[in-house]
Structures are given as C-alpha cells and as structure tokens.
Amino acid sequence: MVLTAPAPGCWQPLLPGLNGRLEGDCILVTADAPWRCASSGILGGGIGEKRFFVNRQVHKDYDERQPRRELIAFLRDNFPDCPIEETTALMTAAWVSQAAWVQRRCGDTNIAVVVTAGVSNACATGITPCWEGLPMPGTINLMAFLDQSLTDGALINAVQTLTEAKSRTLRELGIRCPQTGAWATGTGTDAVVVASRTGGAPQEYAGPTTRIGTLLAAAISAALSQAVRAYLQATSRA
Structure with a gap:
C-alpha cells in the first residue's frame, strides 16, 4: 500500500508503535x-538500538567539512526531545517533501519504508571512476522498518536484499551512470537504515527468497520507483 505523504507536522502511522512525520526539511x-537497527547514517551508523530515525534535507551546495558535528547541532536545536545516542540520521539534497511512504503486509510480516531519491549522482558500482573531494549532489536514502525481530545477521541480510532491489529497480527505470553510460546500481552517496522490532524469537534470514526479503524488496521497489519518478518530473520542470 502506498501511503499518502503526511502533511507537514502531522504524524503518519507506519507500524504499531512507529510513526513518521515531515518536519520542515526533515523526515x-x-x-x-x-528497535534494533543497521544504519550507514552519518550519525548513529553501525548496529545498535535506536528510537529516532531522521532523513534531513540539505542544500545541494552543502559542503560542511565536519558534517557529523553540524548535524548533531542541528538535531539538538530542532529535535531536543530526540537523544543523540538514540538517533540515527541520514542527509540528502533530494526533496524530502517528495519522499515515498509505502507499507507491505503478508501474514504476520509487516514492513514500512520511507524513500527519498535523487539520481544526478547515479553510478555503476565498479565501473564509475572514483573521485576525490566532495561528492556531487544526488542521493538515494532508504529507511525500512520490519515489525518483527531479526538477528544482527538477518539485519545485514536485509540490507543486502534491499540493495539488490534498489539496483534492479534503477535498471527498470532506465537510470544510467552519466559518466560511463552503464546501468546505474545506485548513487555515490546512498545511505540505508533497516530497523526491526525487538522481542520474540528473532528471524535468522532476510534474503531475497524469504518472506521478509520478498516483502522488503517489493516495498523498496515500489517506493523507489515513486520517488525517482517524482524527482525526474520535478527536475524536468525545473
């Protein structure tokens, strides 16, 4: 199910005990x-337990040399009720107002994902040349929430599965690396969060042919397709 994006400042129920909102330039x-979380976020990256998950929009010319420090200051100023140690945060130059909010359910497996996408920085892993210095703007940020417990290994398995789904979806959308013309597998600055509820017997696998992995891939594909199309339409108008 594709959810209607919440109005700014209004909460959107995602899963039991999990809610999201658009607040200024942040999700x-x-x-x-x-929740047990695997994150590549600039803040709160790694595996740990988190309660607050942030995707912050910054200007396309953002060039802060100490982004983690600046991000912490931003969160303390704008979300003082979110302890830094309980928060993981991503950043993007894509419009968070155009995020795709998607839910999927099969039996007792419930998943919610929130995706923002810009693809001006699209790349083909292993083909696009590496670069030095600051990255170009254009980021795909994926946040996925699973309403059941996973082992840490299964969390990493879920990251693998949604990454494969992301790359497949980009090819289906015809996104290519602008430098090489190769099919894009992502962008140079993508980030990901996968969080699972704690408690109960944890699932040990979340690969692409498990129920969890299949549902996760479907949710990511639907959300990413919506977000990329919104981005392409907006940049075409611009």
Whole structure:
C-alpha cells in the first residue's frame, strides 16, 4: 500500500508503535521503544538500538567539512526531545517533501519504508571512476522498518536484499551512470537504515527468497520507483 505523504507536522502511522512525520526539511520516524537497527547514517551508523530515525534535507551546495558535528547541532536545536545516542540520521539534497511512504503486509510480516531519491549522482558500482573531494549532489536514502525481530545477521541480510532491489529497480527505470553510460546500481552517496522490532524469537534470514526479503524488496521497489519518478518530473520542470 502506498501511503499518502503526511502533511507537514502531522504524524503518519507506519507500524504499531512507529510513526513518521515531515518536519520542515526533515523526515522524522519515532518508535515507542528501541528497535534494533543497521544504519550507514552519518550519525548513529553501525548496529545498535535506536528510537529516532531522521532523513534531513540539505542544500545541494552543502559542503560542511565536519558534517557529523553540524548535524548533531542541528538535531539538538530542532529535535531536543530526540537523544543523540538514540538517533540515527541520514542527509540528502533530494526533496524530502517528495519522499515515498509505502507499507507491505503478508501474514504476520509487516514492513514500512520511507524513500527519498535523487539520481544526478547515479553510478555503476565498479565501473564509475572514483573521485576525490566532495561528492556531487544526488542521493538515494532508504529507511525500512520490519515489525518483527531479526538477528544482527538477518539485519545485514536485509540490507543486502534491499540493495539488490534498489539496483534492479534503477535498471527498470532506465537510470544510467552519466559518466560511463552503464546501468546505474545506485548513487555515490546512498545511505540505508533497516530497523526491526525487538522481542520474540528473532528471524535468522532476510534474503531475497524469504518472506521478509520478498516483502522488503517489493516495498523498496515500489517506493523507489515513486520517488525517482517524482524527482525526474520535478527536475524536468525545473
């Protein structure tokens, strides 16, 4: 199910005990208790338990040399009720107002994803030349929330699965690396969060042929397709 994006400042129920809202230039997702999380975020990256999940929009010319420090200051100023140690945060120059919010359910497996996308920085892993210095703007940020417990290994398995789904979806959308013309597998600055509810017997696998992985891939594909199309339409108009 594709959700209607919440009006600024209004909460959108995502899963039991999990809600999201658009707040200024940020997407904030909050959990009523800590969720086990694997994140590549500039803040709160790694594996740990988090309650607050942020995707912050910055200007396309953002060139802060100490982005983590600046991001912490931003969060303390704007979200003082979100302890830094309980937060993981991503950044993007894509419009968070055009984020795709998607839910999927099969039996007792429930998933919600929130995706923002810009593809001006599209690249083909292993083909696009590496660069030095600051990256170009254009980022795909994926946040996925699973309403059941996963082992840490299964969390990493879920990251693998959604990354494969992202790359497949970009090819289906015809996105190519602008430098080489190769099919894009992502962008040079993509980030990801996968969070699972704690408690109960944890699932040990989340690969692409498991129920969790299949549902996750479907949700990511639907959300990414919506977000990329919105981005392409907006940049074409611009």
